[in-house]
Amino acid sequence: MPHRAPDAAPALALRGLVKRFGAKLAVDGIDLAVPTGSFYGLVGPNGAGKTTTLSMATGLLRPDAGTASVHGVDVWSDPTAAKRMIGNLADGVRLFDRLTGEQLIAYTGRLFSLPRDEIVARTADLIDLMDLREAAGVAVADYSAGMTKKVALACALVHAPRLLVLDEPFESVDPVSAANIEDVLRSYTASGGTVIVSSHSMDLVQRMCDHVAIVSNGRVLVAGPVAEVRAGSSLQERFLELVGGRTHAEGPAWLRQS
Numbered sequence: 001m002p003h004r005a006p007d008a009a010p011a012l013a014l015r016g017l018v019k020r021f022g023a024k025l026a027v028d029g030i031d032l033a034v035p036t037g038s039f040y041g042l043v044g045p046n047g048a049g050k051t052t053t054l055s056m057a058t059g060l061l062r063p064d065a066g067t068a069s070v071h072g073v074d075v076w077s078d079p080t081a082a083k084r085m086i087g088n089l090a091d092g093v094r095l096f097d098r099l100t101g102e103q104l105i106a107y108t109g110r111l112f113s114l115p116r117d118e119i120v121a122r123t124a125d126l127i128d129l130m131d132l133r134e135a136a137g138v139a140v141a142d143y144s145a146g147m148t149k150k151v152a153l154a155c156a157l158v159h160a161p162r163l164l165v166l167d168e169p170f171e172s173v174d175p176v177s178a179a180n181i182e183d184v185l186r187s188y189t190a191s192g193g194t195v196i197v198s199s200h201s202m203d204l205v206q207r208m209c210d211h212v213a214i215v216s217n218g219r220v221l222v223a224g225p226v227a228e229v230r231a232g233s234s235l236q237e238r239f240l241e242l243v244g245g246r247t248h249a250e251g252p253a254w255l256r257q258s
């Protein structure tokens with residue numbers, strides 16, 4: 001077999017991923033190839049299997065079947081090497097919230113064995129970027145939802161990963177912070193970094209992503225460049241068409257005011 005340079009592999013390759021929780025088949029054979037340097041959107045209805053898929057892709061949840069690899073490194077057979085390349089903003093993961101924002105970012109840098117002066121410089125940059133200067137010395141437990149999201153994103157960035165996996169990164173984040181973070185993510189992908197983002201915001205995905213996968217019931221319905229997936233419609237229209245379930249209901253009679 002010819003030798004493949006690591007960069008020839010996709011930034012993230014998922015093959016045949018399956019996860020079952022009791023009787024519930026949450027992920028039913030997901031294949032995905034996320035090209036290096038892409039901004040990849042993962043969209044789907046509530047309960048479609050997005051978080052479960054991303055948890056298996058980042059080494060947080062062991063798949064029942066299938067493989068996940070990052071730049072050619074298998075996440076489950078070589079987790080340490082894979083995780084060095086991944087920056088993960090996971091949904092619902094507890095942070096060490098007795099630490100201040102500044103301490104939490106610096107602590108994450110230490111987990112990745114960054115040199116001390118590098119940690120100090122990167123922590124200051126990330127606090128500026130996330131507009132958390134006033135809250136830098138406050139315990140994360142006392143942060144608002146949006147501030148918590150921003151400090152978790154700072155932790156995901158501190159080791160300058162090659163692949164960023166972001167589950168609903170802009171949920172609760174104010175528009176000014178979101179615009180600043182968007183700019184940074186754009187320049188990150190322009191310099192060869194890869195972002196995979198799960199979101200319910202079709203506007204955001206259509207605006208920021210060059211590729212998208214629509215998942216439903218644990219399966220990929222369609223995946224590819226955004227323009228191809230949209231096929232002349234808006235992403236929102238295409239999503240509703242593929243996923244179905246739009247009822248046009250007026251709601252229950254008791255809720256109507258006249």
Ligand SMILES: Nc1ncnc2c1ncn2[C@@H]1O[C@H](COP(=O)(O)OP(=O)(O)OP(=O)(O)O)[C@@H](O)[C@H]1O
Pocket residue numbers: 021024025026044045046047048049050051052053
């Ligand atoms: N730990 C768990 N135990 C049991 N069932 C689970 C667990 N985690 C997820 N599920 C189920 O697996 C399915 C997929 O859930 P998942 O959280 O991956 O969906 P999602 O696409 O991220 O949804 P949402 O958009 O609502 O966040 C759901 O039916 C959910 O109830």
